[in-house]
Amino acid sequence: MFADTSYDALSMDDIAKQAGVAKGLIYYYFKSKRGYYLAIVEDSVADLVSRAGSDTDLPRAERVHRTIDGYLRYAEHHQAAYRTIVTGGVGFDTQVQAIRDAVREELIATIAEGAYGTREIPVLARLALLGWLGSVESVTLDWLGELEPPRDTVRELLVRMLRRTLDTIEEFEPSCPSPEPPEPSWLPGPPGA
Template identity: 40%
Template sequence: MVNRLRLGTDERRAQLLGLGLRLFNERAYDAISIDDIAAAAGISKGLLYHYFSSKHVFYVETVKVAAEELIARTRAPDELPPEQKLTRALDGYLDYVEQNSRAFLTLMRSGVGVDAEVSEVMERTRRALIKRIVEQGLGLGAPRPILRVALRAWIGFVEGASLDWLEHRDVPRVELRALLASALANALQTAGVP
């Protein structure tokens, strides 16, 4: 309750979203009520509604935060050589989905709470990752159509692989990373990138 008095609006919002990320990763969307969230945050339901008008709105906002975090975690220092950059980016991705595996699996399986709005956040995130590969990885402006398709396809490859990897947990990370890197190299080559 001391916190309640001290936190500013932005801080409170950020604190709630951080809490939401943890809750949605620990339990199913349906198993979490607005009361649970308010109780976990140590605030009243009324105050929670002041920040987020519904559980679904709250969920969408946590997905946006998660997407930003994923984009940040897959950013590799510019000065690294291309191959190391890719390794670093893939590790960042795999670390993140591993640490948030339940939330990631729910999201990918269109678990309850996933709708067109959440899906749009996901697609926007994929576009941001593709843009980074094109501009920073390949040093191109806009990709030609076949390259754009190839990169969107590769993102699907990474997601499909991650889903299966997290579900079964019987493939060493280093083998998975090699599979993802090889698929990217092959997709680029097929799309005519030298």
């Protein structure tokens, strides 16, 4: 409902009717419309972050592919929630921005742990991963508008961009060596090859 109706135009009566519950029940659990809205954003964020941190026992290359594919699938199937997370919600909302920033930091830490075996990385490495994540968000938002090219192609684009980012990090931060590239049999050639 928040995706289709402006925050200010949506009433608690509308929310209760859509949920099929008494308005008092929503007030009991969430205290206000804002509390309900923030709970929705936080729940969506938790789902996105848990997808990124799953499959830790897979080989690194397969984990990267699955994580990015899961990220794209989440965005595709939860477009309104994804847009809210990435764009910061309704207008400029400092609490939603704080939630989004926490998600970004968790995703960067998850990538760092997968690439380097630690969540603690130098500032320059973090900045590079933040730049890559910003690209992922922009590419994903634009892709959602068309859903073209296919998700598999977008995933491969993002995986290769991450590989180049990790290589660049190593150039600037030798303490963060780029992980060994995946076996050639795992990484497919460019689309259409």
